[in-house]
Amino acid sequence: MNDSLVEALNDQMNFEFYSSHVYLAMAAYCSGESLDGFANFFIVQAEEERFHAMKIYKFLNDRGKRATLAGMNTPLNDYKSILDTFEHGYAHEQLNTKKFYHLSDLAMNDREHATIHFLKWFIDEQVEEEALFDSIINKLKRIDKDSNAFFMLDTEFSQRSFTPPVA
Ligand code: MG
Numbered sequence: 695m696n697d698s699l700v701e702a703l704n705d706q707m708n709f710e711f712y713s714s715h716v717y718l719a720m721a722a723y724c725s726g727e728s729l730d731g732f733a734n735f736f737i738v739q740a741e742e743e744r745f746h747a748m749k750i751y752k753f754l755n756d757r758g759k760r761a762t763l764a765g766m767n768t769p770l771n772d773y774k775s776i777l778d779t780f781e782h783g784y785a786h787e788q789l790n791t792k793k794f795y796h797l798s799d800l801a802m803n804d805r806e807h808a809t810i811h812f813l814k815w816f817i818d819e820q821v822e823e824e825a826l827f828d829s830i831i832n833k834l835k836r837i838d839k840d841s842n843a844f845f846m847l848d849t850e851f852s853q854r855s856f857t858p859p860v861a
Pocket residue numbers: 710713742743746790
């Protein structure tokens with residue numbers, strides 16, 4: 695594994711930790727609006743992102759490389775609405791997908807098959823993440839000013855929990 699690939703994996707690991715921070719800030723916004731179900735959705739999302747970061751941390755260790763922690767930017771703490779949080783989340787996931795594509799390109803150029811294989815899980819995961827955010831945005835737009843439907847969605851999201859994937 696060449697140095698630039700190790701650096702890019704570290705960059706991605708740090709971005710996953712940052713993503714966790716981003717979603718926790720969204721959770722705090724939702725809590726501030728007394729929408730505990732939406733807050734729970736983002737807390738679970740933050741836990742998932744931390745899990746992603748740790749998956750890369752472990753992979754670097756397994757490959758005899760060092761995980762290098764970096765400082766992170768302050769996430770956005772203020773949002774206009776719940777829809778706004780999900781739109782920011784969707785844009786964040788789209789950016790993350792681009793980062794994984796770039797990382798895969800680097801791994802392929804390096805003919806680093808273990809890393810290419812490792813990254814496949816994340817690329818599949820990104821398809822799910824983008825689909826999830828897109829579908830919630832569509833629901834929120836359809837709900838619009840129907841407060842009953844909005845609070846039903848809040849209740850639905852209070853049930854979401856984090857289960858670490860087996861693979
Ligand atoms: Mg992630």
